[in-house]
Amino acid sequence: MTRTLTLMRAGFDPTRHGALCALGGILLFNLLVTPNFLHAQTLFVNISQVATIAIVAMGMTLVISTGGIDLSVGAIMALSGALAPLIFLSEFAAANPTLGLVASIIVPILVALCCGVFNGVLVSYLNVQPIVATLIFFISGRGLAQVMTNGNLQTFTNPSFSYLGTGKVLGLPFQGWLVLLIAVVLYWMVTRSVFGRQLLAVGGNERAARLSGIPVHRVKIGAYVICAGLSGLAGLIVVAINSASDAARIGNLMELDAIAAAVVGGTLLQGGRAPIFGAVLGAVIIQLVKYTLLANGIADEVALIAKAGIIIAAVYLQQARKE
Amino acid sequence: MTDLIKMTGIGKSFAGIVALQDASLAIRPGEVHAIIGQNGAGKSTLIKILTGVYRRDAGDVQMNGTPLAITTPREAQDAGIATIYQELSLVPLRSVTENVVMGYEPRTRLGLIDWKAAHARTREILARFGVDVDVTRQLGSYSTAIQQLVAIARAVSLDAKLVIMDEATSSLDDQEIETLFSVVKGLKASGVAVLYISHFLNELYQICDRVTIMRDGQTVATHDVAETTKLGLVSEMLGRDASEIQAAGLTALSGGHGEPGEVLLEAKGLRSKSGLRDASFTIRKREIVGLGGLLGSGRTEAARAVFGLDALSDGQVRHHSGAALDTPAQAIALGMGFLTEDRKADGIIPHMSVRENITLALLPKLTRMGAVDRERERKLVAHYIEALQIKTSGMEQPIRELSGGNQQKVLLARWLALEPEILILDEPTRGVDVGAKFEIQSIIRKQVADGLAVLLISSEFEELVEGADRIVVLQDGRSVSELQNPGITEGALIGAIAHHHERSAA
Numbered sequence: 001m002t003r004t005l006t007l008m009r010a011g012f013d014p015t016r017h018g019a020l021c022a023l024g025g026i027l028l029f030n031l032l033v034t035p036n037f038l039h040a041q042t043l044f045v046n047i048s049q050v051a052t053i054a055i056v057a058m059g060m061t062l063v064i065s066t067g068g069i070d071l072s073v074g075a076i077m078a079l080s081g082a083l084a085p086l087i088f089l090s091e092f093a094a095a096n097p098t099l100g101l102v103a104s105i106i107v108p109i110l111v112a113l114c115c116g117v118f119n120g121v122l123v124s125y126l127n128v129q130p131i132v133a134t135l136i137f138f139i140s141g142r143g144l145a146q147v148m149t150n151g152n153l154q155t156f157t158n159p160s161f162s163y164l165g166t167g168k169v170l171g172l173p174f175q176g177w178l179v180l181l182i183a184v185v186l187y188w189m190v191t192r193s194v195f196g197r198q199l200l201a202v203g204g205n206e207r208a209a210r211l212s213g214i215p216v217h218r219v220k221i222g223a224y225v226i227c228a229g230l231s232g233l234a235g236l237i238v239v240a241i242n243s244a245s246d247a248a249r250i251g252n253l254m255e256l257d258a259i260a261a262a263v264v265g266g267t268l269l270q271g272g273r274a275p276i277f278g279a280v281l282g283a284v285i286i287q288l289v290k291y292t293l294l295a296n297g298i299a300d301e302v303a304l305i306a307k308a309g310i311i312i313a314a315v316y317l318q319q320a321r322k323e
Numbered sequence: 324m325t326d327l328i329k330m331t332g333i334g335k336s337f338a339g340i341v342a343l344q345d346a347s348l349a350i351r352p353g354e355v356h357a358i359i360g361q362n363g364a365g366k367s368t369l370i371k372i373l374t375g376v377y378r379r380d381a382g383d384v385q386m387n388g389t390p391l392a393i394t395t396p397r398e399a400q401d402a403g404i405a406t407i408y409q410e411l412s413l414v415p416l417r418s419v420t421e422n423v424v425m426g427y428e429p430r431t432r433l434g435l436i437d438w439k440a441a442h443a444r445t446r447e448i449l450a451r452f453g454v455d456v457d458v459t460r461q462l463g464s465y466s467t468a469i470q471q472l473v474a475i476a477r478a479v480s481l482d483a484k485l486v487i488m489d490e491a492t493s494s495l496d497d498q499e500i501e502t503l504f505s506v507v508k509g510l511k512a513s514g515v516a517v518l519y520i521s522h523f524l525n526e527l528y529q530i531c532d533r534v535t536i537m538r539d540g541q542t543v544a545t546h547d548v549a550e551t552t553k554l555g556l557v558s559e560m561l562g563r564d565a566s567e568i569q570a571a572g573l574t575a576l577s578g579g580h581g582e583p584g585e586v587l588l589e590a591k592g593l594r595s596k597s598g599l600r601d602a603s604f605t606i607r608k609r610e611i612v613g614l615g616g617l618l619g620s621g622r623t624e625a626a627r628a629v630f631g632l633d634a635l636s637d638g639q640v641r642h643h644s645g646a647a648l649d650t651p652a653q654a655i656a657l658g659m660g661f662l663t664e665d666r667k668a669d670g671i672i673p674h675m676s677v678r679e680n681i682t683l684a685l686l687p688k689l690t691r692m693g694a695v696d697r698e699r700e701r702k703l704v705a706h707y708i709e710a711l712q713i714k715t716s717g718m719e720q721p722i723r724e725l726s727g728g729n730q731q732k733v734l735l736a737r738w739l740a741l742e743p744e745i746l747i748l749d750e751p752t753r754g755v756d757v758g759a760k761f762e763i764q765s766i767i768r769k770q771v772a773d774g775l776a777v778l779l780i781s782s783e784f785e786e787l788v789e790g791a792d793r794i795v796v797l798q799d800g801r802s803v804s805e806l807q808n809p810g811i812t813e814g815a816l817i818g819a820i821a822h823h824h825e826r827s828a829a
Contacts, residue, residue: 192694194686201683204672211632211669212684212737213655272674 018317019264019281022310026288034295044173046291048165048241051175052077052234054283056254057261058186059227061279064262065190066203066223067271068123068130073258075141076115076228077235077251080108082145084236085154085245088161101160105236112232113225115141120221134224138255145247154245165240175237179280182230187276196274199223203271260307261286264314285310325388327352327485327516328373328404333382335368342368343540346382350485353514355507357527357548360537360560361617361782366520369537370487374406375399405478406487413474415463420445422462423477448476452506468499475506479515486510487518504530523619524553538562557821561784563814585643587745587776588659590629592638597624600800601638606745611767611777613791615784615816621800622780623664626747629778630654630661655684660738664749664780666727670734673723677715678704680722681736688741707736711766728759735763739770746770747778752786764790784813796820 030037056073063070084104087093093100115137122133167174190196198219201209210216231251239245263269264285265278286307293303328350335343343365350356358366371377373384375393384391386402393399399406413422420441429440445458454472462470471491478486491503507517507530519531527534527548534551536543536559543559585608593602602625606612614622627633629640631650642648642657651661663669672680681704682689689696689703704718711732715725722733731751738746748767752760764786771777781787787794794806796819804819 188694192697194690194693194695197679197683197686197695200675201672201679204674205668205670207669208672209683211630211651211661211663213652213687214683215652268674272672 018314019266019278019285022264022313023281023285023288026285026292030288030292030295034292037295042291046287047176048173049291050283050287051173051179052237052251053254053257053261053287054179054280055175055182055230055234055237056227056251056258057265057279057283058182058276059230060255060258061262061265061267061274061276062186062190062199062223063130063227064259064267064269065199065271065274066220067206068220068223069259069269070119070134070224070227071131071255072115072119072134072137072141073227073231073234074251074254075137075139075145076112076231077238077254078142078145078247078249079115079235080112080232081235081239081245081250082149082154082247083108083111084161084239085156086148088158089154089156097160101158104161105164108236109229109232112228112235115232116225116228117221119228120224123224124217124220142247145250149245149247151247156243156245158243162240162243165237165242178233178237183276183280186226190274190276195219195222200272200274203273205272257283257286257307260311260314264310282314326350326385327387328391329383329385329388330369330373331383333369333372333384334380335372335377336380341540343372343379345541346537347542348373348535349545350516350518351533352484353511353516354532355511355517355519355530357519357521357531357534358537359521359524359527359534359556364537364560365540366537367489368540370406370489370518370520373399374404374487400481403482403484404487405481405483405485406489407471407474407478407491413462413470413477415470416461418460419449419456419458419462419465419473422473423448423458423480425477427481444480445476448480449473451479452476452509453502466499468502471499471503472506475510479510483515485516485518487520489520491519491521500526524556527556536560554821557817561817563817587643588629589641590625590638591641593625593628593635593640594637594800595624595628595633595635597627597633598800599624599628599635599638602628602797602800602802603638604795604802604805606776606778608744608776609771609774610792611771611779611790613779613781613787613794614797615787615794615806616797616820619799620797622797623749624800625797626661626749626778626780630659630747632661655741658741658744659747660684660741660743660745661747662731662734662738662749662751664753666730666734671722671730673721675722676719677708677713677722677725677733678718680733681707681718681740684737685740703740704736707740711736711739712762726759728763731763732759735766739766743775745776745778747780749780750782751779753782784816788813788816794819 036042056077060070060073087104087107088100090100093104119134119137122128122136123130163174165175169177190199198209198214199222201212201214202216202219206216234254235250238250261282262279263282265280265282266275267273267278289306289310290303293306294300326349328348330346330348333343333346346365346369348358348369358369360366368377372379375395375398378394384393391402393402414425420438423445424441429437429444431437442458449456449458449472452472452475454469454476456465456469462473475486507519510517521527531548533545534548534556535545536556538560586605587608588606590605591603593599599621602621604612604614604625614625616622624633628635631648631654640648644657646653646657648654648657654661672683678700682700686695689700701718707713708715708718713732713736714729722730725733735751751767752763767777779787779791781790788811791811792808794811794816795802796804796806798820806815806819
C-alpha cells in the first residue's frame with residue numbers, strides 16, 4: 001500500500017499508465033523482432049485496421065460508462081455495411097450518382113441510429129438488462145443484413161465510396177483522421193458538455209442523478225444512439241476497405257474487440273468513467289497484438305488467446321486500482 | 324426456570340463507533356418477547372450477534388444454560404434459532420415445497436430427492452398454520468403474507484426453539500397480520516419462543532408477553548407487557564420522564580399560533596403505495612416546517628411524494644405557481660431541492676469531484692451552447708466551498724475521499740447553488756460530527772432568514788424542536804396534529820407522538 005503511494009507520488013501509477021506501458025512494450029518487441037516493422041506500409045495497414053475497432057470502442061465506452069453494455073455493435077455494422085452497396089448499386093443511384101453516394105452513407109447511419117434508439121428505449125424506459133436488450137440486435141441485425149442481400153457477397157467498384165476506407169489525407173489513411181476527429185469531439189463532449197457530465201453522473205449513481213433532475217432515460221438513450229451510429233459508420237468503412245460487402249462477416253466479433261479495447265483503455269464496467277482516448281489506445285494495443293502475432297507467422301487462433309491475456313491484465317490492474 | 328437465551332454484557336463497535344455497550348437480553352422458553360427502541364438503539368445489532376451475522380466484541384451468550392458459540396447464520400439455524408427477515412430470504416421462483424425443505428430434502432434410497440415425501444411434509448407443516456396452498460406452485464405467485472408464513476413454516480420444520488421476526492408485519496394488511504398473529508400464538512402454544520421486533524406498539528399488547536427496551540446501545544429494562552403503559556414504554560425508549568411527557572402532552576394541544584406566511588406548497592390528503600394514508604401539510608416562505616413522528620410514520624415518504632419521486636394514489640401536491648409537480652426534474656425547475664437521508668445511495672456520485680457534485684443539479688442553468696460554463700462553475704463552487712467551509716484539498720478532489728460531514732456539506736451546496744425556494748432536508752445532520760452539524764444547522768437557519776422555506780425531517784427531537792417553526796406530527800402515514808413554536812418543548816413533541824399512539828390504541 002505504502003509502496004503504491006510512493007510510486008504514485010513519483011508520478012507513476014502502473015494502474016493508470018499500464019496501457020501505455022503495454023503499448024511501449026509491444027512497439028519495442030516489434031522493432032526488435034518483426035521484419036519490416038518500420039515501413040510506411042505497416043503503419044498504413046495498422047491505421048486502417050485499427051480505425052473500425054477504435055470508432056466502435058469509443059461508442060462502447062460511452063455505453064459502458066452508463067453502466068450498460070452493447071452487444072449489437074457488430075450486427076449493426078453488418079446491417080449498415082450491407083445497406084450501403086444496395087443503395088449505390090441501385091437504379092436510383094445509377095441515375096443520380098452524387099445523391100446515391102450521399103444516400104448510401106446517410107441512410108445506413110440513420111438506420112444504425114434507429115437501432116440505437118431501440119436499444120436505449122429498451123434499457124431505459126422498459127428497464128431491460130442491457131445485455132439482453134442489445135442481444136436482440138446482436139442476433140437479428142446480422143440476419144436482417146443477410147436477408148437483404150440474399151446472403152450474397154456484394155462486390156463493387158465505386159472509388160468515391162471506397163475513399164472512406166482507402167483514401168489518404170496528408171499521406172495517412174482517411175479513417176485514421178476520422179478516428180482522431182471523432183475522439184476529439186467525444187472527448188470534448190465527455191469532459192465539457194452538459195450531456196457528458198450527465199452521462200457520467202448516471203453511470204456513477206443513477207439514483208442520485210435522477211434526484212438531481214437529470215433526465216436519466218434520455219441520457220442513456222443518447223449513449224446507445226451514439227454507439228450505434230458509430231457502429232454504422234464503422235460498418236461503412238469495412239465495406240469501403242474491401243470494396244465488397246459480406247453481411248456474414250462484417251463486424252464479426254466486433255463487440256468483443258470493442259469491449260476489450262474499452263476495458264484496456266480504463267473504462268470501469270460498473271460505469272461512471274468514460275476515457276475516450278483510453279478506448280483508442282486500447283484499440284491500438286489490441287490491433288498491434290494481432291498484427292505482431294500475424295507478422296511473425298503465428299496463427300490467428302493464438303492471437304485470440306493473447307487478446308484474452310490482455311483483457312485479464314487490464315481487469316487485474318483495474319481491480320488493483322479500486323482498493 | 325432457565326432462560327432459553329441469555330445474552331449478557333454484550334459489546335460491539337464498528338470502526339471505533341460503539342453500537343452496543345453492556346447490552347443484555349433474556350428470553351424464556353415459549354414466550355413471545357418484544358424488543359423496542361428508536362432507530363440506532365442497537366436492536367438489530369444485538370439480534371445479528373445472536374444469529375451469527377456479527378461477532379460480539381464482549382459479553383456472553385447462553386442457550387439453556389450452556390454457552391453458545393455461534394459464528395455463522397447456519398450454526399444459529401442448527402442450534403434452533405430461525406430468523407424471518409423483513410425482506411424474505413426465500414427463493415420466489417422455486418416451489419413452496421422446495422423453499423420449505425431446501426437444504427434438508429428427504430432422500431430416496433437412490434439418494435435422489437423424494438418429492439412425494441417432500442410435498443407431503445410441506446403440506447402437513449403448512450396445515451398446522453391453517454395454510455392450504457398448492458405446494459408445487461412457485462412461491463412468488465403467492466402473497467407476501469403466505470410467503471412469510473412459508474418462511475415461518477420452514478423455521479418450524481427445522482425444529483426451531485426460537486423464531487426471530489424482524490418487522491414481520493410491515494408489509495402485511497390487517498387481515499394478514501391477524502393470520503400471522505394466530506401463527507405466533509400457535510408457536511407459543513407448542514413451546515417455541517418468538518422474538519418480535521416491531522415499531523408498532525399496538526402489536527406488542529396484542530401478542531407479546533414481555534418487552535425489552537433498548538436505547539443508545541444499551542438495554543434499559545425488561546418488563547411484563549401487562550404491567551406497562553404505552554406512555555411508560557415511549558418514555559423509556561426516548562429516555563424521558565413519563566410525567567414530563569404527560570404534562571407536556573396536555574399543553575401540546577393548546578400551542579400558540581403564529582402569523583401564517585405566504586404558502587408556497589400545499590400537500591393535501593396524500594396517499595401512496597409507499598405508506599402514506601392521509602398526510603396534509605403546508606410549506607410557507609421563511610419558515611421551517613418539521614415532520615415529526617416515529618420511524619415508519621411516513622416522514623420520508625411524505626417528502627418523496629412532495630418532490631415528485633413517488634406516485635400518489637390519492638390527494639394532491641399544489642405548488643403556488645400552479646405548475647405540475649410529478650418528477651424530480653419538474654420539482655427542481657420549480658425551485659425545490661431535496662437533501663436525501665441516504666447520502667451514499669441517493670446523494671453523492673463517488674467518482675466525481677467536489678466541483679462536479681456541487682453543480683450536478685444546477686447544470687441546465689450553467690450551460691452555454693451545450694457546454695458547461697467552466698468559468699462560472701469554478702467561481703460558484705469556490706464560493707460554496709468557502710461559505711460552507713467544506714474541508715477539501717481542492718474542488719477537483721473526488722467526493723468519496725471527503726468525511727461524512729463534508730460530503731453532506733457538498734450535497735447541501737448542490738441544492739443551495741440552485742437558490743431554491745423550498746428545500747427538503749431529510750436527516751440533514753445524521754452521521755455528521757458535532758462541529759459540522761452545528762455549521763450545517765446555522766447555514767440552514769441563515770438561508771431561512773433570507774426567505775427559504777424548509778421541510779425538515781429529523782429523528783433527533785432536539786433538532787426538530789429547536790429548528791422547526793411548526794411541527795406536523797405524522798403517525799402511520801397520517802398527519803395527526805400540528806405544534807407551533809414558540810412553545811414546543813421536546814416533551815410536548817414526544818407527548819404529541821405518544822398521545823396519538825394512545826388514542827389509536829383505544
